[in-house]
Amino acid sequence: MLQDHQLHAAELERTFIAIKPDGVQRGLIAEIISRFERKGFKLVAIKIVVPSKEFAEKHYYDLKERPFFNGLCDFLSSGPVIAMVWEGEGVIKYGRKLIGATDPQKSEPGTIRGDLAVVVGRNIIHGSDGPETAKDEIALWFTSSELVSYTSNAEKWIYGVN
Ligand code: IDP
Ligand code: MG
Numbered sequence: 001m002l003q004d005h006q007l008h009a010a011e012l013e014r015t016f017i018a019i020k021p022d023g024v025q026r027g028l029i030a031e032i033i034s035r036f037e038r039k040g041f042k043l044v045a046i047k048i049v050v051p052s053k054e055f056a057e058k059h060y061y062d063l064k065e066r067p068f069f070n071g072l073c074d075f076l077s078s079g080p081v082i083a084m085v086w087e088g089e090g091v092i093k094y095g096r097k098l099i100g101a102t103d104p105q106k107s108e109p110g111t112i113r114g115d116l117a118v119v120v121g122r123n124i125i126h127g128s129d130g131p132e133t134a135k136d137e138i139a140l141w142f143t144s145s146e147l148v149s150y151t152s153n154a155e156k157w158i159y160g161v162n
Pocket of ligand 1: 063068072101102120121122123125126127129
């Protein structure tokens, strides 16, 4: 029988999720965290930080040619951001589903952006878009000692392994 600490040892998928300054200022921290937590994903790192403009530019490096890049980086560095790492089976792809489409007008009701945001420039949350991005973003925002590995009591009920 698997011991608790061996549960899912082979499939610890992680993603980087950030509540942007608009989500923080609008008092949506608990609402957003709660959606990931209730789903059954596990929080393994969290901090509140005001990123510098340079840091924001690194985070959004892939978008540097886009016309909104400068405004986007100004915005991300305009106030506190909640930076998090969430862990669980399929968390990268399903995290994006929980978040909804980039443009809240196109996000389905029931998604975070669909329920809680209106325009693309203030869409309250960021989530890694694939395994490589997740790896890079986690490494950019967190040191390895800030990532906490633990077994939650709920895991055997969420995954049905015992
Ligand atoms: P994503 O956040 O859904 O992954 P990306 O295409 O990676 O979307 O864009 C990053 C962020 O840039 C978006 O979340 C949004 O805040 C902003 N953004 C994307 N497209 C536009 C746009 O057309 N105008 C203004 N801001 C945009
Ligand atoms: Mg993106």
